[in-house]
Amino acid sequence: MRFIILQTATEGVSFFDSPWWRFITLMTQAVLVALWLALVFWTYKDAKRRLTDPLMIGVSVATSLFFPFIGTLFYTILRPPEYLEDILERDLEIRAREQELVGGANRCPVCRAPLRDEYLVCPRCRRRLKYRCAACDRPLDESWKVCPYCEEEVEAARGKSKTSIKEDELFA
Ligand SMILES: [Zn+2]
Ligand SMILES: [Zn+2]
Structure with missing residues (x-):
């Protein structure tokens, strides 16, 4: 029993002293260092997103x-689950949908054309x-009933506009 242990021990020593072993250790170290640096770079890229x-x-x-491999593992566990651009895209989508719901007032009641606050008539259906x-x-x-900007009574203006639209309709 003791003999076998001794023998393997001497064999081991000779192998661990060989240039092959030194080469393997060096390569392994190089690969580990490269992997560590790649993980640091990956962490930077992922964290930025x-x-x-x-x-x-x-x-x-x-x-x-500073904590090779383990640090990256911790980062992967603790990082925010979503990319920033996904959050932004979702927010934009929600806002667009909200605007579509609320924006009923900003669409023509007749033809649903999108309108601006300063439009006097619907550019699509003339309403x-x-x-x-x-x-x-x-x-x-x-x-x-009254102009909020200059306090002018608006009944007169409405009458004028009505006649002008009637004329428009006549000529249309
Ligand atoms: Zn319209
Ligand atoms: Zn006014």
Whole structure:
């Protein structure tokens, strides 16, 4: 028993002293160092896509750098689950959908064409939307009784606009 142990021990020593072993160790070390640096770089790239705070990105990269492999593992566990661009895209989508729901007021009630606040008529179907104030020329809502900009009574302006639209319709 003792003989066998001795024998393997001497064999082992001779192998571990061989240039082959030194080469293998060196290669393994090189691969590990390359992998470690690649993981640090990957952490930096990934953190930049998930974090906005430069300090947090720095902490992530430092963790990956100073605790090889384990640090990257911790970062992978603790990082935010979503990419920033995904969050942004989702926010934009939600906002667009909200605008579509709320934006009923900003669409023509007849043809649903998108409208701007200052439009007087719908550019698509010619429906009258607002009236021009006779005094200050600003667009006034149909329900307004007085111009909020210049205090002009708007009944007169409405009458004028109505005749003008009738003329428009006649010529159309
Ligand atoms: Zn319209
Ligand atoms: Zn006015």
